[in-house]
Each structure stands twice: as C-alpha cells, then as structure tokens.
Amino acid sequence: MTFLGFFTLAFVAISAVLAVTSRNLFESSVWLGIFSLMMAANFFILDAPDVAITEAAVGAGVSTVLFLGALALTAEHEHVKEKFRWLPVVVMSVLGVVLLVVSFEQPLLGDYTAPVHQHVAPWYLSETPRLIDIPNIVTAILASFRGYDTLGEVIVVFTAGIGVISVLGFRPKSKSTLRGSSLAQRVRGVQHHAVLRVVGKLLIPVLMLFALVVQFHGKYTPGGGFSAGALFAAAVMLYGILEGADKSAKALPQLVMLRLAALGATIYSGVGLVAFFKGGNFLNYSVLVTDPLAGQYLGILLIEFGVGLTVTAVLIMIFNAIANRDSY
Amino acid sequence: MSLAYDIATWACLGAGAFFVLVGGIGALRMPDLYTRLHAASVTETLGTLLIVAGLMLHSGGQLATFKLFAILVFLLFTSPISGYALANTAQASGLKPLLGPQNQKARQQ
Numbered sequence: 434m435t436f437l438g439f440f441t442l443a444f445v446a447i448s449a450v451l452a453v454t455s456r457n458l459f460e461s462s463v464w465l466g467i468f469s470l471m472m473a474a475n476f477f478i479l480d481a482p483d484v485a486i487t488e489a490a491v492g493a494g495v496s497t498v499l500f501l502g503a504l505a506l507t508a509e510h511e512h513v514k515e516k517f518r519w520l521p522v523v524v525m526s527v528l529g530v531v532l533l534v535v536s537f538e539q540p541l542l543g544d545y546t547a548p549v550h551q552h553v554a555p556w557y558l559s560e561t562p563r564l565i566d567i568p569n570i571v572t573a574i575l576a577s578f579r580g581y582d583t584l585g586e587v588i589v590v591f592t593a594g595i596g597v598i599s600v601l602g603f604r605p606k607s608k609s610t611l612r613g614s615s616l617a618q619r620v621r622g623v624q625h626h627a628v629l630r631v632v633g634k635l636l637i638p639v640l641m642l643f644a645l646v647v648q649f650h651g652k653y654t655p656g657g658g659f660s661a662g663a664l665f666a667a668a669v670m671l672y673g674i675l676e677g678a679d680k681s682a683k684a685l686p687q688l689v690m691l692r693l694a695a696l697g698a699t700i701y702s703g704v705g706l707v708a709f710f711k712g713g714n715f716l717n718y719s720v721l722v723t724d725p726l727a728g729q730y731l732g733i734l735l736i737e738f739g740v741g742l743t744v745t746a747v748l749i750m751i752f753n754a755i756a757n758r759d760s761y
Numbered sequence: 762m763s764l765a766y767d768i769a770t771w772a773c774l775g776a777g778a779f780f781v782l783v784g785g786i787g788a789l790r791m792p793d794l795y796t797r798l799h800a801a802s803v804t805e806t807l808g809t810l811l812i813v814a815g816l817m818l819h820s821g822g823q824l825a826t827f828k829l830f831a832i833l834v835f836l837l838f839t840s841p842i843s844g845y846a847l848a849n850t851a852q853a854s855g856l857k858p859l860l861g862p863q864n865q866k867a868r869q870q
Contacts, residue, residue, distance in 0.1 A: 626849065632842045639835075 435548050441475040462500035469493040473586055482655035484569045486647065490663035495748055500669050502755040564719075565729045575657060576733040580716035582735070586659075587743050591698045594747030597692070612725040614697075633675040640668040648741045649734075658737040662744025669749050675749040680755030692748040697743030701736045708732070766818055773815030780808030793859035794851050802844025809836055 445468055452464035461549040469492025476485040540547035557574055563571045575583055648661035673681030713720035718732025787800025813833045820826045 628842065629846055632838050634840060636835075639817070 438475060438478045440679065441471045441478065445469040445475065450637075453700065456513065456578045457460055457509060458511055459501065459509055462497055462504065466497040468494045468589070469496070470566070480622050483569075483575075483657060483660070486655055486660040487663060488688065490660050490667060491691065494667045495663055495670065495752075498674070499751060506755070506758060515574035525676065564725075565733075566726050567730070567733070569622060569652055569654065571655070572651050572657055572733065572737075576736055577716075577718060577729060580705070580736065583740065585703065587698050587701055587740055589735075591694050591743055591749050594694055595691075597751050598754055599756060613617055617629070630675050633671055637668050637671055641665060647734035650735065651737060652730075652733060658740025658742075659744055663748065665745045666748035668714070669745075670752050673752060678753060682757050684754040685749055685753070688748055688752060690746040694750065695741045697739040697741070697746065700742065704732055704735045704739070766821075770815045770819045773811045773818060776816060777808045777811030777813075780804045780811065783844060784808060794856060794859045796860070798844055798848050798851075802841065802847075806836070806840040806844075809840065 444473060448464045448468040448471060455461045455464060465575050469488055469656075472492065473485045473489035474484075476488055546552075557570055557578065559572045561567070561573045565577055567573055598628055644661045644664035647656035647664060648658065651657035651661070663725045669681055669685060672684070704718070704721075708716045708717045711720045716736075718729045719725035721728035778844045781804065784801045784804030785870040787804065788797045791800050810833060813829055813836065817826050817833070820829060
C-alpha cells in the first residue's frame, strides 16, 4: 500500500517536472494528463475513490481534451524567453523551503490522533446512519451536511461556464491568423479513420451508462454529480472528436446547454427553497416529506441530479465553444 | 477444486506479467517508433488481458468478477485501437519506418 503510494507520488512529481520543462505544449498537456491519472491512482490508494473518479474524469480526460483544443487554436510550441529572472526563482525557493519545514510539523499519514480524524469526522461517522442512512458517507457530507458548500461549488462551475462562453463568444479581430486550420476541420480529420470511429462509437453508450450509474448509485458506491457530469461530458466530447465538433454542437446546441446549466443550479437551490418554505432550514431535506430519512433520500437525489446537470452542460458548452472556433 | 483455480490464476498472472515485461523490454530496445509500438501494443494487449483474466479467476464469481470482465472487454477494444491510432498518426505526420524501403539505401551505406 505505502509502496504503491510512493510509486504513484514519484510519478506525479516526474510528470509535473516534465510538463513544466517540456517546450512542446502538446507534450506538456499529455504529461498533465498522466499527472492527473497518477494523482487519481494515489487518491484511490488513500481510500478516496469519490475524489479519484472525479480526478480521473476531469483531470485526465476532460481537461486534456480542452487543453488540446485550445492548443489547436493557438500554437504548438512555447514561446521561450531567454532572459533569466531572479525574483520568481527566489520567491519559489523560499516558498519551497517553508513548505518543506512545515511538512515536518504535519501528523504522519494514517495517524489516528491527527486533528482531521478527531474533529468532525467521528461525528459524521456515528451520526450519518441515524440522520441520513445512506452507506456512502462522503455523499452524505457533500450533499446534505455541507450542502451550502456544494451549492457554492455548483454556482462557481456555472459562473465559470458563463465566463468562458462570454470570452469565446466574441469574434476575433483579425481573421487572417490560423484561418482554415480550425480545430473543427482538424477534428473532422478523424472521420476517415473507420476503425477509430466504429470502436469509439461502441464506447460512447457504455460511457454514458457508466455516468448514469455513477450519478444515481452515488449514495451506495463512490460517485456523485460532479464525477458523473464529467463522465457524461466526456462521452459527448468523444462523439465530437469522432464525428466533428460541429455535429456535437448541433446535437446539443449551446443555448440549450446554457439553459440546462442554469436549470441544474436552479434545481439545487429550488430544493433548498422548498425545504425553507416547508418550515425547515434552507437545504434541510428532512422536512421535504413526512419521513425525515425519505426526505434526505429525495433531497440528495434531486440535488445530485442538479449538480450532474450543471457540470455536464457547462463542460459540453466549453468543449463546443473551443472546438468550433476557427481562430483565437 | 480451489487448488485448480489457484494454479490457473497464477498461470494467467505469470504469463501476463511475462508478456508485459517482454513488451516493456521491446519498447526500450527497439530502434524506431513502429517497431517499439509493435513490441509494446501487441504484447501489452495479451498481457493485460491475461492479468485481468487471472484476477477474474481469483475473485470467485462475485460482483467483482463481472466488473473485471467489463474492464477486460474495455481493454480488448481500446488497447489495440490506441496502438493503431498512434501508428496511424505517426505515419500521417510523415514519420518513415526505419526498416521500410525508403530507408533501405540509408541503412546499406
């Protein structure tokens, strides 16, 4: 266990260094994908499968595709500045030394007396069966106990999506640069690969089915709205890569995605408001129906659906916006 | 009966590990991308499939067996395809095989 942890962490460090030092930006983004995959493996070794699924789907899958899409619009090689600057080096060295010194003060891995195991974790472990009664305590904490935080995260995702869309929505000033070498056309280059298209299409429904399992089975097994949304968006991105990004934008138009993203956030806060008007606190699902446990079940189901909807819609929206742009 | 399962498991795991090792050595020692890919992707497909099959035998008919089977089918589809895609992209971007007719003269000199 510990050996595997050291192995994956060593790989994380190596891929991080290679991602920074590599001058070819495509290479860098592939190294970042490997970084995320190894990080996900490390999370899994540390018994955090919920985080591992999300890290693998978002870090290794979705963000690599988005990086490559953005690079196809700009340039392949890093613009190297020959001038050596001392200030960043000094600041980063001091920061590194401080972090290294502080790390000796940290409790050891798996130390039972560490504050993180003594503060609220025992309360969550003992009270979740009584108050919420679902096996996956991570989902209980994320969706119910810390519902405010998750609502905030969903709003952040939604805002980020709107931000990216408004930046990418502007037409470029000069149409001379990189015209004709658009990603949409490069992406359409995959269409003549019959093998890739056939096998890729076989994978899309399986990926979507797995996303639905992660979404709606998240109360029993690792998973939830965030990872399911990323997986579902990855399936759509695979379709966009195989068939051309114009097709995926046509199948799931930007305006519909924008409204679905808003709808997801609205479902989440709407559940909170219903609980509020039924006499409980905001986002207290126990008052939704007469049985408190059934109310928790219903509330978590609904808000996870809202989270999944927003994350899926925002990621698909960003992919379509980047992939269908013909210059930067 | 359980002894037979154990023997089959370890045979599968050992053979799988052997093939993955051979693929790794090939990927390090072969001269150019195509031969490396040939060494790595072919043996790796068989090797990982054997390892997953060995784990399936070991997991004993539980839900985990089905999950491993799903992983096996997934690898069966994706592993050769990724090798194909890599080789195809390399060829499309103009990398000539070291052992092909284009480099025949270069090697003889």
